[in-house]
Amino acid sequence: MTFEIDVDGSVRSVTVEPGAPSRFVVVVDGEAHEVQAERAGEFGLSLVVGDVSNASRELQVAPGATRGELLVSLGGRTVPVVVNGRTRRGGATDDGGRAGQQAVVAPMPGRVVRVLVAPGDTVAARQGVVVVEAMKMENELRSPKSGTVKEVAVAPGTSVEAGRVLVVIE
């Protein structure tokens, strides 16, 4: 079986050939790995990678916030993984079919405290664009990419629901 696997933005084609029970040969980047895999608990996956001196690693594979996304954790870190090229992170990348346009959306219900940009402004990736108060904290929402502010859809004081488009970056 072959899968397209996107780990935190980098996509690889991976082939898995099931062998004896719990044994798999996984080919990544043209390199074959013999792996023994066992489930451990509801989300755990215990791997012993045979070709790397029986390296034993435990990972957790849990469903992510959006359909098709997995959150894979190991050693205290968690990365989003998408199998077979489904859209990563719903909402923030929903551009309504117009390439190159991205929306900054409210991740949770809250109230707009400040708008840091105006239409026509040039913004850098990760530059703050709107401050929303939620969970008793002021949160600065950042631009997902560098570009130009196309639209500011809210004003200070606006109450917003999760998923509401706040600013559109082009």
Next chain:
Amino acid sequence: MKILIANRGEIAVRVIRACRELGLPTVAVYSDCDRTARHVREAHEAFHLGPNEAARSYLNIEAILDVARRSGTEAVHPGYGFLAENAAFARACRDAGLTFIGPSPEVIATMGSKTGARAVAIRAGVPVVPGTEQPFEPAASDDEIGRAAGAIGYPLVVKAVAGGGGKGMRVVEEPGDLLAAIRTARSEAGAAFGDASVYLERRLIRPRHIEIQLLGDRFGTIVPFVERECSIQRRHQKVVEESPSMSVSPALRQRIAAAAASVARTVGYTNAGTIEFLLDEDGSFYFLEMNTRLQVEHPVTEMVTGLDLVHWQIRIARGERLDIDPVRALTPLGHALECRIYAEDPDQGFMPAPGLIRALRPASGPGIRDDGGVDAGFEVPVYYDSMIAKLIAWGGSRPEAIARMSRALEEYQVLGIRTTIPFFAWLMRQPAYRDGQYDTTWLDRLMAERRGESFNELDAADTRLVTIAAAIAACLNARAAVPAPVAGDGLSESLWQRAARLEALR
């Protein structure tokens, strides 16, 4: 003595644990979304308070007193946050014949005003950071404010009289920014505390935040404890606390502790409280404020002294004499650290990340203490502070404590929501942190230097491993999904359940 815990989350669980250890019955209160919260399930009795909004539940004094009456409660523990430093609540408890586990309402009111607390410190002969002794009148002229600021000198800090947690606080580097800073501080303070008054304080250049825990009984005994170092702050909020401080010698410890005890004695303090100081580079220290409650970071003090502060809060409240050996309280054994684990995404500017916790395995093992407030299956609500646990590590030395913390952070598993765990793992690796070369401005400066790198960054080998794991998971899922009519469903929530069902059928 039946104790009502007027709080939620980890601190409610912490207090319930102490009560159970002392053989005391406990009463939990909860809002709509907290019905299945851990503190509700661990208490002996549980009463619904009201809707999710804190103002209508955990901040609703009438509703809490009503539960106290109905449950036959004798004492109320306020935890921290919510009503913990609300003098009106302490007074209402007293008027209702309940024992408030904390200082008197009069002391809470005096020390809750930052300018009032400064006046107490000055009376106690303890140095305060130079600043205005009275808050500005709302009608104070720009001229008057400018003159006061000029007398203190720049840089300075605008602070809310009722402040806390960095709210209503603004740093002003030069005179031109003063009036705008006062305006924003007033509006923030008005919204957060219902009191818009602000005052000015000189800003020390690279101070450390050092605080002294203390206990006071009803007989006038005050016992100060070994200091806590809380200089690791992100935007004025503590993120890591430790005890003892690397920058406090035993001689300095004696002097700071004596100053703290003097402030507490001057105001007639009872129960647990903490006095915060700024320690300047030259070793001089200044009174900052007093917290008239149990602190979030109290466990690090417990770990290095072996004393249980919550036990003592309860014992003092029921009239017992404080008979702790003062030398023991001031002599740390080993070193302790605490990381505050929040449901926040450090890769998105520490945005709150509420949601369903699908699985949870806290760290444990030698030297590790997990003060948790949630369980798997609980949905972290959007209505309250997003802290889900405090992870505390103890070691015989600071490097050993850091090594244990790093190990525990790797062990800690929280699935379903983003947390600050990867941020702490990164922090523990920073050379300046390991060397103890930091002040209250260090973390913000270090964060500003970051160029958007993820705290969850994987190296090539780990990326390959995650890819392999995802491919195997997909393969298992494809096999398990054979009977499913919908093709190309991909991986879904039911992956493991389906695999498990298949397993059971074998």
